[in-house]
Amino acid sequence: MEQILNYISIGGSFALAISGSLKAMGKKFDPFGILIIAFVTPVGGGTLRDILLTEKSVFWLKETPYIYFIIAGTIMALIFRKRLTYFHNTLMFFDAVGLALYTITGVQIGIDNDLSFINCIILGTLTGAFGGVVRDILVNEVPVIFHKEIYATVSIVGGIFYWALARFNVSNPFLQIAPILFIIAARILITYYKLAFPSIYGKK
Amino acid sequence: MEQILNYISIGGSFALAISGSLKAMGKKFDPFGILIIAFVTPVGGGTLRDILLTEKSVFWLKETPYIYFIIAGTIMALIFRKRLTYFHNTLMFFDAVGLALYTITGVQIGIDNDLSFINCIILGTLTGAFGGVVRDILVNEVPVIFHKEIYATVSIVGGIFYWALARFNVSNPFLQIAPILFIIAARILITYYKLAFPSIYGKK
Amino acid sequence: MEQILNYISIGGSFALAISGSLKAMGKKFDPFGILIIAFVTPVGGGTLRDILLTEKSVFWLKETPYIYFIIAGTIMALIFRKRLTYFHNTLMFFDAVGLALYTITGVQIGIDNDLSFINCIILGTLTGAFGGVVRDILVNEVPVIFHKEIYATVSIVGGIFYWALARFNVSNPFLQIAPILFIIAARILITYYKLAFPSIYGKK
Numbered sequence: 001m002e003q004i005l006n007y008i009s010i011g012g013s014f015a016l017a018i019s020g021s022l023k024a025m026g027k028k029f030d031p032f033g034i035l036i037i038a039f040v041t042p043v044g045g046g047t048l049r050d051i052l053l054t055e056k057s058v059f060w061l062k063e064t065p066y067i068y069f070i071i072a073g074t075i076m077a078l079i080f081r082k083r084l085t086y087f088h089n090t091l092m093f094f095d096a097v098g099l100a101l102y103t104i105t106g107v108q109i110g111i112d113n114d115l116s117f118i119n120c121i122i123l124g125t126l127t128g129a130f131g132g133v134v135r136d137i138l139v140n141e142v143p144v145i146f147h148k149e150i151y152a153t154v155s156i157v158g159g160i161f162y163w164a165l166a167r168f169n170v171s172n173p174f175l176q177i178a179p180i181l182f183i184i185a186a187r188i189l190i191t192y193y194k195l196a197f198p199s200i201y202g203k204k
Numbered sequence: 205m206e207q208i209l210n211y212i213s214i215g216g217s218f219a220l221a222i223s224g225s226l227k228a229m230g231k232k233f234d235p236f237g238i239l240i241i242a243f244v245t246p247v248g249g250g251t252l253r254d255i256l257l258t259e260k261s262v263f264w265l266k267e268t269p270y271i272y273f274i275i276a277g278t279i280m281a282l283i284f285r286k287r288l289t290y291f292h293n294t295l296m297f298f299d300a301v302g303l304a305l306y307t308i309t310g311v312q313i314g315i316d317n318d319l320s321f322i323n324c325i326i327l328g329t330l331t332g333a334f335g336g337v338v339r340d341i342l343v344n345e346v347p348v349i350f351h352k353e354i355y356a357t358v359s360i361v362g363g364i365f366y367w368a369l370a371r372f373n374v375s376n377p378f379l380q381i382a383p384i385l386f387i388i389a390a391r392i393l394i395t396y397y398k399l400a401f402p403s404i405y406g407k408k
Numbered sequence: 409m410e411q412i413l414n415y416i417s418i419g420g421s422f423a424l425a426i427s428g429s430l431k432a433m434g435k436k437f438d439p440f441g442i443l444i445i446a447f448v449t450p451v452g453g454g455t456l457r458d459i460l461l462t463e464k465s466v467f468w469l470k471e472t473p474y475i476y477f478i479i480a481g482t483i484m485a486l487i488f489r490k491r492l493t494y495f496h497n498t499l500m501f502f503d504a505v506g507l508a509l510y511t512i513t514g515v516q517i518g519i520d521n522d523l524s525f526i527n528c529i530i531l532g533t534l535t536g537a538f539g540g541v542v543r544d545i546l547v548n549e550v551p552v553i554f555h556k557e558i559y560a561t562v563s564i565v566g567g568i569f570y571w572a573l574a575r576f577n578v579s580n581p582f583l584q585i586a587p588i589l590f591i592i593a594a595r596i597l598i599t600y601y602k603l604a605f606p607s608i609y610g611k612k
Contacts, residue, residue: 033554
């Protein structure tokens with residue numbers, strides 16, 4: 001089970017690298033800049049998490065496969081850049097998968113470190129959703145998850161769900177599969193129906 | 205004494221969370237984005253300090269009260285957002301209190317780690333003044349303390365004052381109270397009289 | 409040899425602090441803001457490297473000379489700011505020296521930590537080229553090495569060169585001098601002839 005999720009997680013970095021590459025190409029970055037944005041989109045959140053914990057070196061310094069999949073994703077994006085719109089739905093799906101897997105990984109690491117409930121959720125959301133924040137800072141935009149999309153909220157709710165199951169000793173595979181499916185489904189439905197919170201600022 | 209300062213410090217995070225929330229609402233962030241900006245404004249500086257030291261995990265992963273006070277401050281700001289201008293002076297006061305307490309905390313941590321004089325002052329200024337830098341990067345603005353306000357300088361001078369007292373074995377409560385009052389007073393006077401350094405760029 | 413390189417490296421921070429100061433003055437920063445940009449330009453990359461490794465505290469918390477040379481460079485830049493264009497070539501030369509020395513330092517630290525080939529190159533490029541990225545984020549610009557200059561690529565190629573020599577047990581002084589000279593020469597030629605990669609985006 002762990003093994004399978006690990007493979008999916010590494011595979012997810014491939015899809016997120018493609019989506020990061022597209023963002024960087026939209027900003028007319030050169031190949032090096034594209035590679036950096038492709039890199040931080042999948043692993044930026046987990047990097048922040050590891051830095052805050054200071055338990056050990058950042059994960060991708062030891063788990064090299066992530067890096068190779070990211071480089072492969074970037075090369076794919078560079079080659080097929082004019083035809084990537086055909087894969088829009090596929091990318092959206094993997095983006096949701098990444099959000100789900102990275103969120104529960106982060107919450108589990110919080111549990112492993114005996115952190116309080118709220119800090120477990122924070123680590124989950126950091127891991128799941130803050131790669132995009134690092135990406136947006138590097139391309140000099142206001143991070144999109146702060147003002148536009150219901151993205152982090154899905155990670156928070158899914159993280160609470162996973163934490164509660166773990167707390168009540170629900171065992172695998174249900175422990176992991178239920179919140180993963182919840183996050184994927186919620187994220188896809190929100191994107192598909194273009195759902196948004198009612199604005200707190202009133203109408204323009 | 206330590207205990208009292210610790211309570212004030214946690215309480216200060218409540219006020220700084222309100223001031224961060226106001227900034228984020230000015231940028232039309234959604235509630236999640238507001239919460240993040242409310243979070244980094246008080247604890248961003250100490251987070252940078254802990255990351256650079258890599259002695260242990262970032263402080264708020266173990267000291268959860270900060271997080272609850274920040275969430276409370278954010279909720280307050282969301283509810284009373286149209287009436288917060290009435291509390292302008294109160295917020296300004298707590299901002300100065302935060303600058304003072306966080307600065308001497310940072311300098312003391314430098315002393316505890318046997319760092320050189322200049323690195324103690326750097327840690328003090330990071331802790332006291334760089335929450336605002338993290339906040340400004342996240343809202344995609346040039347950090348205000350780099351070009352507009354006499355803010356970091358107060359932290360530097362106050363930090364040197366505290367370091368000198370500690371060096372000459374001045375004991376508590378004078379050791380902590382004198383630099384704290386100095387920083388609070390200096391910061392409030394500078395804000396009140398709108399003092400600024402003479403520009404090094406000449407007149408426009 | 410180590411000793412000599414260490415002195416050059418500290419000296420290089422002086423020149424990079426001047427170049428950072430010029431950037432900050434172009435943005436009308438106040439003296440504190442100028443000092444911060446002068447600081448992150450030389451040491452920002454190595455700081456990121458040390459944070460990701462979490463082996464020990466960030467290097468400049470223990471190696472204070474860097475800080476004094478940076479402060480000296482900033483004061484120089486403030487005093488001679490109207491005449492610094494005369495030193496344009498000198499600054500460019502030291503920028504290339506910094507890129508070279510910091511790159512091989514980073515690769516060597518990767519080797520010392522038994523990291524994989526690709527992570528050694530990543531640490532080298534981070535150390536050599538990402539001070540400029542931190543600087544650009546703080547002045548709220550898109551990092552220049554992501555879209556304009558052949559800078560990081562020189563660091564990558566030079567880092568691979570050094571890694572290969574180290575791998576085949578080439579000994580000093582050739583081990584260090586060859587890649588250092590390569591990076592300096594490549595960077596200077598690229599700047600002088602204004603070389604650029606062909607754009608992947610076609611003509612405007």
